[in-house]
Amino acid sequence: MSIKHDPSGHRSIQAEAEVPGSPEEVWEAIASGPGISSWFYPTDVEEQVGGTLRYHTDSQMDHVPAKVTGWDPPHRFRHEGRDCGVDGPPTATEWTIEARAGGSCLVRVVHSLFASTDDWDDQLRNFEAGWPQALAILGLYLTHFRGQRATIVRAYGEMDGSVEETWNALSGALASGGLAPGNSWALPGSGSATLAGVLAENRPGGRQPCVLLRLDQPAPGIAAACAYKIAERATVVISIYLYGDDGPAAATRGEAVWKEWMGARFA
Numbered sequence: 001m002s003i004k005h006d007p008s009g010h011r012s013i014q015a016e017a018e019v020p021g022s023p024e025e026v027w028e029a030i031a032s033g034p035g036i037s038s039w040f041y042p043t044d045v046e047e048q049v050g051g052t053l054r055y056h057t058d059s060q061m062d063h064v065p066a067k068v069t070g071w072d073p074p075h076r077f078r079h080e081g082r083d084c085g086v087d088g089p090p091t092a093t094e095w096t097i098e099a100r101a102g103g104s105c106l107v108r109v110v111h112s113l114f115a116s117t118d119d120w121d122d123q124l125r126n127f128e129a130g131w132p133q134a135l136a137i138l139g140l141y142l143t144h145f146r147g148q149r150a151t152i153v154r155a156y157g158e159m160d161g162s163v164e165e166t167w168n169a170l171s172g173a174l175a176s177g178g179l180a181p182g183n184s185w186a187l188p189g190s191g192s193a194t195l196a197g198v199l200a201e202n203r204p205g206g207r208q209p210c211v212l213l214r215l216d217q218p219a220p221g222i223a224a225a226c227a228y229k230i231a232e233r234a235t236v237v238i239s240i241y242l243y244g245d246d247g248p249a250a251a252t253r254g255e256a257v258w259k260e261w262m263g264a265r266f267a
Contacts, residue, residue, distance in 0.1 A: 003124050012112035013124050015131035018104050019139045021146060023097050026105045027074030029142060030095050038150040039141040039222075039241060040134060047071070053079045058154075070094065084123050089115040107135065126230055129207035133226055136212055140200060140222050141241070144214060150221070151247040153240040155259045157266025158233040166234035167209040167227040173265050174225055176202065176211045185213055193257035194218055195240070218250035219243065236266050 004012050019026060029035040036043040042056040051068040064086055070078030076096050083091040091113045098106040111127045113120055141150075159166045171177040175188050179199040186196035197215035200222075210226035221242040228235055238258065242251050 003121055003128075009114050009116050010112060011115060011121065011124060012110050013128040013131075014108060014110040015128065015135055016106060016108040017132075017135040017139055018100060018106050019135075019142045020104050021142045022103065023074040023099050023105055025146060026097050026107060026142065027077070029138060029146075030097070030107065031071075031073065031077040034149060037152075038145070038148065038243075039137050042152065053081070066093075083111075083127070084113065084120060088123070089113045089120055107138070109135070125207065126228070129228065133203070133208060133210045133212075133224060136201060136203075136210075137222060137224055137239075137241070140212065140214060145220070145222070145241075145243045148243040150241040150243055151251040153242075153251050153255045153258060155238045155240075155262035157236045157262045159236065159266050160233055163207060163209065163227055163229050163234055166229070166236060167204065170225060170227050170236045170266070171204070171209075171211065174211065176213070176225075177204070186217075187258075187261070190254075190257060190261060193254035195223065195254065195258065197221075197223070215240075215242070218254055219246040221247065236262070238262060 029039065032047065033043050033045040044054045046052050046068065049068055049071045053066040053068055064082045066079040066081030068079050070076050074097055078092060078094040080090060080092045082088055094110045096108045100106055109131055113124060159169060176185060176199060179185060181199055181201060183199050185199050186194065194217045196217040197213050200212040200214045203210050208226050208228040210224055213223040215221040215223055219242040221240060223238060223240045225238045
């Protein structure tokens, strides 16, 4: 992957993945508020051109809504906003869905910004590093939890050092580095707030290394842990998506413990 430029100032990156489901099922997951909220961030979408899209990320970006500028179910969904912040350049995110044989679809996301200089290219590279993890979570969701709604918990931490050093510390704390897909896993030191399942995928390299886990405790779900660096200190985050009737109560019981676990290791 690389940044594409054109003379007009349009700069873009793209990521794609093949995921299970019909175009209509994939569309529900990427273009509706309940769908996006089940594998990405809690999201509100007015499902029409001119409608508003708003992510609820518990960050300064929550007050920067986007406008829906493309709406062609179940093929193309586009929205424009300020993904780099209110002082950043205009941005656009475009999703396309192409049906594939065997009941799957190719999902492609193109993330663009409009600038006359290279000043924002590093931000685009950060988007480029993050989308593969997001698409992998989407694939797990569509494979195992399609149509279900998630209760989401995120625990953040920080560390001095490079992305590689931070990832090695996080992978060690999670005891996930030596696992192969399908191996059993449990969060060390989580006490009564058990977080456990099997390894789905390890992605140890690049600007945003991550590990993906399919959970069976405290409820069926997905966990994704990653490291990245967009400021002086590196950031680590564990995103936990719990499904089913037990999800909300399990999240309530575990949230404080999981955040304390993160804070004790990555202050």
